[in-house]
Each structure stands twice: as structure tokens, then as C-alpha cells.
Amino acid sequence: MRRNRIYLVTLLIFAMVSCGFAKKSFDDPEKDKTLVDLISYVLGRWHFDPQDIDDDFSENVYNDFIEAVDPMKRYFLASDIEEFEVYKDKIDDEIKEPGVKFFNAVHTRLEKRMQQAKKFQDELLAMPFDFTIDETIDRDYEKMPFAENKEALKERWRKELKFSTLANYDIKLEIEQNKKKEDKAYTIKDAVVLEKEARESTEKTYIEFFDLMDDLERKDWFSIYVNTIVEEFDPHTSYLAPEDKDRFDMSMSGTLEGIGARLQKRTEGAKIFEVISGGPAWRSKKIEAGDIILKVAQEGEEPVDIVGMRLDDAVKLIKGPKGTKVTLTMKKVDGSIDVITIKRDLVEIEETYAKSAVVKKNDRTFGVINLPKFYVDFQDYNNRNAASDVKKEIERLKKEGMEGLVIDLRNNGGGSLKTVVDMAGFFIKDGPIVQVKSSIDGKEVLRDEDSRIQWDGPLVILVNELSASASEILAAALQDYKRAVVIGSKQTYGKGTVQNVVDLNRFIKGSDTNVGALKLTTQKFYRIDGGSTQLEGVKSDVVVVDKYSFIDIGEKDQENPLPWDRIDPAEYDVWDGYIGYEETIEKSKARMQNNAQLKLIEENAKWIRKRRDDNEYPLNYATYKKEADADEEYAKRFKALSDYDTKLVFVSLPYEELLMKKDSSLQRKRKAWHDDLAKDVYVEEAINVLSDIQINNIKKQKRAVVKG
Incomplete structure (x- = not known):
């Protein structure tokens, strides 16, 4: 029976923390502060090797969070970083006396800089790139300093977009050359047309990228911030936001309750990119990869339009307890619209x-x-x-x-x-x-x-x-x-x-x-x-x-x-x-x-x-x-x-x-x-x-x- 003791550690933690609540309260009305307070309390008492939350700890969190939100250094300016540095040795104080001023400052500025980056993208991709100029791009982001001003940042974006377009151009030219090999009468598209098509491909990629970034809410960024704090203790201690906890449980058990399909965010809805073998969607024989879900209706309720909705929110509507029904309005691969009702079930991820x-x-x-x-x-x-x-x-x-x-x-x-x-x-x-x-x-x-x-x-x-x-x-x-x-x-x-x-x-x-x-x-x-x-x-x-x-x-x-x-x-x-x-x-x-x-x-x-x-x-x-x-x-x-x-x-x-x-x-x-x-x-x-x-x-x- 001794081996069973080790599996009761979690329950022991629960009991000890609960007993300690007579001396510690987590009733701050601001959820963010409450979360930081609670996590630091639990870590300080039950982590295998608790860390000293001091100025060195603060500086590590500061550096890691900046890197987490802007790893390629294409949003923040050097002046932004200079403003943020006042918090470099104060994050430990914010953890001890819960506060989120550092996070708020970074998050607010990040949203502003992302909107600026979108404008850069629109302006730069509106004009052709000249692939005859001798220039290079350095992608060693770790050693790269933050841009000194907006002009330098825009130039950084220009090179990134040009590099992506150059790769697309090469692929498209190779396709054209292969067509010519197969058909001697085929006329290869000229460089101007191919460059334009390559730019359009780059633009589509970045539109989808920014669409996904727009889906991230404040709580998602705050989850990243909390993880930069807890990961200072060790690489495997992590905060699981509610949706992440669900995904963690699913990955550990290999099962989920739903229709059995993997989805991708698309501007026109949620695209099915895989139907899980043996699941309800697979058994229905009515759903296939490439179909797009436009609306979702729970049993006995009106359908909800999910076009433009966050993918996580759409998934919440589609998933549900075993035995319940969900009705999907779908745009099929052939372009037709179909309304399909599926009974949810336990899905095993084979x-x-x-x-x-x-x-x-x-x-x-x-x-x-x-x-x-x-x-x-x-x-x-x-x-x-x-x-x-x-x-x-x-x-x-x-x-x-x-x-x-x-x-x-x-x-x-x-x-x-x-x-x-x-x-x-x-x-x-x-x-x-x-x-x-x-x-x-x-x-x-x-x-x-x-x-x-x-x-x-x-x-x-x-x-x-x-x-x-x-x-x-x-x-x-x-x-x-x-x-x-x-x-x-x-x-x-x-x-x-x-x-x-x-x-x-x-x-x-x-x-x-x-x-x-x-x-x-x-x-x-x-x-x-x-x-x-x-x-x-x-x-x-x-x-x-x-x-x-x-x-x-x-x-x-x-x-x-x-x-x-x-x-x-x-x-x-x-x-x-x-x-x-x-x-x-x-x-x-x-x-x-x-x-x-x-x-x-x-x-x-x-x-x-x-x-x-x-x-x-x-x-x-x-x-x-x-x-x-x-x-x-x-x-x-x-x-x-x-x-x-x-x-x-x-x-x-x-x-x-x-x-x-x-x-x-x-x-x-x-x-x-x-x-x-x-x-x-x-x-x-x-x-x-x-x-x-x-x-x-x-x-x-x-x-x-x-x-x-």
C-alpha cells in the first residue's frame, strides 16, 4: 500500500492549502490580481524547489515576457522598451502585493503596435518588390536590437515581407517552368505577373496571421504573462487557463466528447481539416475534410453564426456532452449548403x-x-x-x-x-x-x-x-x-x-x-x-x-x-x-x-x-x-x-x-x-x-x- 501514498500528493496539497486560508485571503475583486496572488502563494509553499521572488526574479520575468510577446522584434520600438524598463525590478513587488501594471503597460502598447504593423503590411504589399537589388535579411532575432524608430521598424517589415514573397516567387516560377517542360507550347508568365501573384500569396498568409492574432483576447495574453512567472521555477511548472486545462486532460486521456473533427480558423467559418476515424462525424458519412461550418445550433435552440468568431469559442459550441445533439450549417466542398445534425459521443484519438x-x-x-x-x-x-x-x-x-x-x-x-x-x-x-x-x-x-x-x-x-x-x-x-x-x-x-x-x-x-x-x-x-x-x-x-x-x-x-x-x-x-x-x-x-x-x-x-x-x-x-x-x-x-x-x-x-x-x-x-x-x-x-x-x-x- 505504500506506493499508493505518492498518488495522494495532490489531495494533500488541496488540504494543506485549504487549511492555510484562515491566514490568507484571495478575495481581491480584480481577477488578474487574485490569480497572481493565488499562484505565487501555492508555488511558494508546494513547489519542489521554491524560488526567491526578488529583483533578479523580476528581471528574468521582465525579459521572458517581452521575448514571449515580441520574439521577432517586429512590434516594439527601442523607446517602448525604455518605458517598460522602469518595471524591470518591480515585478517581484507586484507579485507580493498583487498588481498588474507591468502587464497592462506591455499589453496596451502591443495592441497599438500590432495595428501599426498591419498598416505597414498594407502599404508595403501594395508596391512591387525589386528582386534585382543586392541586399540581405538578418533573421538572428535573439541578437537583433529593437528598432530605433518607426522608419527602421517599417524597413524591418519590408525585408520580412520581401523574403516571404521571394520564396513564393521561386515556387511559382518553378511551377511555370515545369508546365513548360510538359507542354512546349505553354507560355511562361512573365516576372511582373509572378511577382504580383507571389505578393498576393504573402498578403493572404499575413491576413490569416493577423486574423489569428486578433482572436487573442486580453485573458490570452495574461495567461502568457502568468506563465513567464511560473516558468521561472522550472520549465515544467505552468499555468493552465480553463481552455488549456481541457486540452491537457484530453491529451492525457486521448479522448474528448464532441463530433470528432479537427478545425482550422478561416475567415468564412471553421474549416474541417480532419475527420477523426471512428467518431460521430466519421460515422455520419456526411462530413468531410474541407467542409466549412457556418452556423451551430444546440438541440431545440436557434443557430449561432460562427463566421468571424474566435475558433476557441466556435469549438465550445460544437463540442458537448456525450448523447446530446448539435446541428451544423455547412458549406460543403462542392459549394452546396447542407444542414447536418450529429449526436455527440466519446471520441478516441487513435x-x-x-x-x-x-x-x-x-x-x-x-x-x-x-x-x-x-x-x-x-x-x-x-x-x-x-x-x-x-x-x-x-x-x-x-x-x-x-x-x-x-x-x-x-x-x-x-x-x-x-x-x-x-x-x-x-x-x-x-x-x-x-x-x-x-x-x-x-x-x-x-x-x-x-x-x-x-x-x-x-x-x-x-x-x-x-x-x-x-x-x-x-x-x-x-x-x-x-x-x-x-x-x-x-x-x-x-x-x-x-x-x-x-x-x-x-x-x-x-x-x-x-x-x-x-x-x-x-x-x-x-x-x-x-x-x-x-x-x-x-x-x-x-x-x-x-x-x-x-x-x-x-x-x-x-x-x-x-x-x-x-x-x-x-x-x-x-x-x-x-x-x-x-x-x-x-x-x-x-x-x-x-x-x-x-x-x-x-x-x-x-x-x-x-x-x-x-x-x-x-x-x-x-x-x-x-x-x-x-x-x-x-x-x-x-x-x-x-x-x-x-x-x-x-x-x-x-x-x-x-x-x-x-x-x-x-x-x-x-x-x-x-x-x-x-x-x-x-x-x-x-x-x-x-x-x-x-x-x-x-x-x-x-x-x-x-x-x-
Whole structure:
């Protein structure tokens, strides 16, 4: 029962905060001040590593907020920044004695400057650009100073718009030249016409951009401001505005209640860009990608026109509880108008969930399970979750004669702590999985106490630089037990902290206003060998280069990360089910060292990094084209990456084959996944390692007797 204590931390926080309210009141009538006061109170008492809110803290918030609202330095003038600087050492005072003068000053000026930018855009795009002039644009915004005056700012906008138009011009000219190749009689449009069309494309893009910016209300900007405050504590503590909290819950559970469609904001309404397979819209067979929703009516009510409405507000009207009906007035792809009534339902976002495939190599059968995240329903753990789904997939793969298993955790950013503890237990008899140190409850060892083993055969874990949090717990535990061979990047992401989501509304009595939630770092986790995964991540047994190898994307590259440290190791016994475990790793390293595909991937990764570091671009078309052609020619050498063929064949499990007969969308998705796997050098090596691993059959027989 001890492991359950750690899952009660959130409730403990609620109780402690509630008890403290006798001494602290949050009844300021101004919501913004109340929110800042409440968040600073909670952070100061229950964050794992509370920060001193002083002048240094104030300056960091100041710099981060200015960068957050104007990262490309195309709104504010140097004189604006000079005015704002009076607040540089006063934000800490505004947090302690709630005030929002700094935010108000920046927000008011930002809205003014955005209107000015719109005028710049209108004026600059009304006149043709001259692509024969020798000039360049510097896009290193971090080092760029703020413009000294409006003329300098307008010149900055001119170059940005010209750069966008130049890229559009190049694309349009290439299309024309291809038409000429196909039809010798075709007359290519002249440069004047193409430039005008390119400018119009740029104008459309920026109209849509400013339309989206206009949708942002004061509360949206204030949410950004609050996050610059809380992120000073660590990169994973964040404020969730009410809509963000809903999206967070949806992403963690992989489900939503609605019609099952993804929408884009368009001037003429809300455009459907994807119908989610299996959802109500998909089942109706009346809605397709490209349709535009014009009006929304709740059951028994008059329709509401959503043209020009904020996308978030339109989505609120369209979503709703399972079983209720919504009527949509839609402009179909063919231009016709149709009125469609749909009964809302629970929609599962299929790409969130675990999926598996069977792969044959020679006369042997292996399994691959891809896990995008450690998902869970916070309201009911017994609903669909990552651990229960992986358990089902293992059983299905075993029925197909699986002799070895690959668990693919690449790009898996983590999720539920409980699901990863349960999942790790599938591969060991029992024992500690992870150690958690809490700011409230001290150190806790989370254990697998179930002696049953779901899979006792060869196991490989695939990771990369974006495998984080719960992914690192699973990889670290199975590595420490020597239960699995970890193949992937030099190290994983390095997120060794645990967050709890605190509903801030619980702390404000007698208010109908929803103030959102705080995702709060309250714990750090440690490997069973005592080392933290914070910053250092998990170092792969077999290190392979990938496209992220030379890009700064890990925890160590974020602002304000918590430090690495070590605690006492837990007591555990190394897995004794393999023979020649170390030899298998050495054989894999030797193969990878001489792999031509990996050498090409490394060359490509270095080239990508070099291009990312180049921030100066020509605005002369002849120079632009020369450089683009040189890049394109060099890039041809990397075409072989997508042509790689492992000669492995991947197929779906029988239950999925039946589903795909009814769902062509699922069939397309699985085919695309299988095609990618067949070109994946990392999966290929994982299968090679599974082939090399030798099982200690004497130990396996003893375990079988125990299980029997």
C-alpha cells in the first residue's frame, strides 16, 4: 500500500492549502490580481524547489515576457522598451502585493503596435518588390536590437515581407517552368505577373496571421504573462487557463466528447481539416475534410453564426456532452449548403494510443509496440490507459508466436507515473521501479508487487532525445535491471521531475469564475540505482546518431531546469534471464559503427544544424536561387535515407485486420506506419539485437514452475 501514498500528493496539497486560508485571503475583486496572488502563494509553499521572488526574479520575468510577446522584434520600438524598463525590478513587488501594471503597460502598447504593423503590411504589399537589388535579411532575432524608430521598424517589415514573397516567387516560377517542360507550347508568365501573384500569396498568409492574432483576447495574453512567472521555477511548472486545462486532460486521456473533427480558423467559418476515424462525424458519412461550418445550433435552440468568431469559442459550441445533439450549417466542398445534425459521443484519438505490429525475420517472429505517450483517464484509472493497452498488445503478440519484443518510446514525452510503474512490472517478477522524492512526503520507492511476468523474453527499448519523463523511468528501470537493451540517442531528454495538476478554483470560495489550474512540480524521480534522470537522461546501451543529435532540445537546453543529483540506491536484483547480455550489446555497437545508413544520417544531421545556424539570407533572386540550387543539389545525397530498405515485412494483428476492413482510414494509417518501419534502421537493429539475445532457459523454466 505504500506506493499508493505518492498518488495522494495532490489531495494533500488541496488540504494543506485549504487549511492555510484562515491566514490568507484571495478575495481581491480584480481577477488578474487574485490569480497572481493565488499562484505565487501555492508555488511558494508546494513547489519542489521554491524560488526567491526578488529583483533578479523580476528581471528574468521582465525579459521572458517581452521575448514571449515580441520574439521577432517586429512590434516594439527601442523607446517602448525604455518605458517598460522602469518595471524591470518591480515585478517581484507586484507579485507580493498583487498588481498588474507591468502587464497592462506591455499589453496596451502591443495592441497599438500590432495595428501599426498591419498598416505597414498594407502599404508595403501594395508596391512591387525589386528582386534585382543586392541586399540581405538578418533573421538572428535573439541578437537583433529593437528598432530605433518607426522608419527602421517599417524597413524591418519590408525585408520580412520581401523574403516571404521571394520564396513564393521561386515556387511559382518553378511551377511555370515545369508546365513548360510538359507542354512546349505553354507560355511562361512573365516576372511582373509572378511577382504580383507571389505578393498576393504573402498578403493572404499575413491576413490569416493577423486574423489569428486578433482572436487573442486580453485573458490570452495574461495567461502568457502568468506563465513567464511560473516558468521561472522550472520549465515544467505552468499555468493552465480553463481552455488549456481541457486540452491537457484530453491529451492525457486521448479522448474528448464532441463530433470528432479537427478545425482550422478561416475567415468564412471553421474549416474541417480532419475527420477523426471512428467518431460521430466519421460515422455520419456526411462530413468531410474541407467542409466549412457556418452556423451551430444546440438541440431545440436557434443557430449561432460562427463566421468571424474566435475558433476557441466556435469549438465550445460544437463540442458537448456525450448523447446530446448539435446541428451544423455547412458549406460543403462542392459549394452546396447542407444542414447536418450529429449526436455527440466519446471520441478516441487513435494516434494517442499504443499500436503494435508483427515482423518476420527469416523464420523467426518478433513484435513491435509503439507507445506515443503514457496516457490515462485522471477521473477513472480503470478506463483505457497505456499500461492496460500495452498488456493487451503483448498478449496478442504472444499468440502470434512472438520471440522478442521492441518497445518504441521515441518522441514519447511521458505522461502518467502510475502507468509506467505498472508497465515496468510486466517485464520483471517484482521489485522497485522508480524512487520519488517529494517536497512534502520525503522519499518513496514505487514498486512492482505483482509476481506475474507478462513477457520474459528478449526485450529492446528504442529511445531518442525526445523520450522524456515516464519514458525515461521505464528505460532506466529496465536498463538497471539489465532486463532490456536500450538503443537510441546519446541520452534521452532529461526530465526527471513529476508534476501534479492543482485546480485553483478549489481555493476561491463563492465565485463562479473559472481561474484554471496550475501544473506544479512537486517531486523528482530517481533511478533505482540512485541517480536522477534530471538533465542527464538515460544513456543508451547502444548509441546511434539521429536527426536530433546536433540540435539543442533537451532539458539541459531549457531555462531554469532543476539540477541533477543522486540519492541512495534501492535494493534490487539484476535480471538473470539472459546469457551473454554484454556481448550482445558489443555486437550491436560494432554493427552500428560500420552502418552506412547511420553515417549518412549523421552527415544529414550536421548539415541541418549548419543550415539552422545560418541566419542571413539574400533578397536578390539570382543569389537566392544560386544558393537554393546548391542546397538542393547537396540534399540529393540524402535521398538514399528514404530509399533505405530493411527487407523486413510488418503486418497488423488479426483483430486490427478485421477493424481495417470497416475503416479505410485506419488501414491507410497502418500502411504508412508499416512502410516507415520497413525503412527504419533503428528498428532493424532492434530486431538484430533481439535475434542475438540468448535466454537462460534454466532460469526461465524455474520461473515457469513458480508461475504454474
